[in-house]
C-alpha cells in the first residue's frame with residue numbers, strides 16, 4: 001500500500017502532513033498508526049476473498065498475525081481485532097496471546113497457530129489451552145515434539161500441523177533452514193500418527209522468508225508444498241489446511257499488486273488440487289512484516305553535518321541508528337529514509353549516521369543515502385519509513401525480547417575477603433514481566449478502541 005506521498009512540495013504519510021507531525025511531536029519520535037494495521041489486514045482479506053470468489057476456490061483464506069513482528073500490545077491487540085487468528089513463536093508468546101485473548105472474550109474463538117521450537121513449557125501450555133477449549137493448532141517442528149504430544153492424554157484430539165523442511169527456500173538457500181521435518185523424519189512422522197486418536201493432522205506448513213519477492217522461487221516452493229499436501233492426503237483425510245507461513249511480499253515503493261498476487265496464488269492452488277482431485281485446502285498466511293511494517297515511522301532531525309570527503313556529506317541524526325534499524329545491521333534489510341521538509345531546495349547527497357560514539361552507527365553503503373538541502377535554513381527532518389516490523393523486537397523494545405524468549409538471569413561475580421562470590425541481581429524474565437512491559441492490560445488497551 002502506498003502511505004508515503006509527495007504533494008505540492010510537501011510530504012505526507014498516511015494522508016498526514018509529515019512536517020506538521022514533526023512540529024507537533026518534536027524529534028526523535030516514533031509514530032505508530034493503528035489504522036494502518038487495520039487497513040493492511042482488511043486489504044489482504046479483501047484481495048483473497050475476491051480472488052476466491054472469482055476463481056471459484058472452495059477453501060477459506062485465514063489471515064493470522066505473526067506476533068513476533070511487534071509485541072507492542074496495542075499493535076497486537078489491533079491485529080487481533082481484524083485478523084482471523086494469531087501465530088505464536090514461543091512459550092511466552094503463547095502465554096501473552098492467551099492473556100490477550102482472555103481480555104476480550106467476544107473475540108476469543110479465533111484460532112492460535114503455535115510455531116517455533118517447543119520447550120516443555122510451551123508444549124504444556126498448548127496442551128492445557130487445548131484442554132480448556134481454546135483452538136490451538138500445534139505446528140510440529142521436531143520428532144521430540146511429536147513424541148511428547150503423543151505421550152499425553154486428551155479428551156478430544158489435539159489439532160496439529162507439520163512443518164516441512166523444503167530445500168531452496170529463498171533467504172535460506174542450501175542447508176541453512178533448521179525448521180521443519182526432513183524427508184526421513186516425515187516417513188517416521190506418518191507412521192507414528194497411524195492408528196492413534198490423540199492427534200489430528202489438519203495442516204501442512206512451510207515458511208519462506210520474504211525479504212524480496214522472487215516470483216519463480218515463490219511458485220516453485222508453493223508447488224513443492226502442494227505436492228507434500230497431496231502426498232499426505234493419501235493417508236490423512238483429516239487434512240484441511242495449507243499454511244504457507246509468512247513472507248507476504250512488501251515493496252518499498254508501496255506498489256506491489258496484492259490483487260494480482262492473491263489471484264495467481266489461488267488459481268495455482270485450484271489448478272493443482274483440481275488435477276489431483278483433492279478438496280481445495282484452506283489457505284493460512286502468517287503475516288508479520290505485511291501487518292506491521294508500514295505501521296511505524298521514525299522522525300529525526302539532522303543535528304549536525306560533516307564533510308570527510310568530496311562525494312557526500314554526513315548527516316547526523318538525533319538517534320542511535322544501530323538500534324533504530326537493527327534489521328539492517330543484523331540481516332541486511334534495506335530501509336527507506338526520506339527528507340520530510342525542504343524537498344524543493346537544491347539538494348546534495350548525504351549519508352546518515354547516528355550520534356552514538358560508534359563508528360558502525362552509519363547507514364552508509366553506496367546505495368544508501370538521502371538527498372538533503374545543500375543549505376540548511378530550518379530544521380531538517382528525516383523520516384525512516386516502515387520500522388513497524390522486527391525493529392522493535394530485535395532491539396528488545398522496552399526490554400521485551402525477540403519472540404518473547406525470556407531475558408537471561410544476571411549473576412555478578414566478584415571477590416570479597418579473598419573469596420569468590422556470585423550474586424543473582426536479576427532473575428530470568430517471567431511471563432508476568434512481559435505482560436507488564438508490553439502494557440498488556442485492559443485499561444491500557446481500551447484507550448485505543
Ligand SMILES: Cc1ncc(COP(=O)(O)O)c(C=O)c1O
Nearest residue numbers: 066207245246247286287288289
Ligand atoms: C513460521 C513463521 N511464520 C511467519 C513469519 C512472519 O514472516 P513475515 O514477517 O515475513 O510475514 C515468520 C518469520 O520469521 C515465521 O518464522
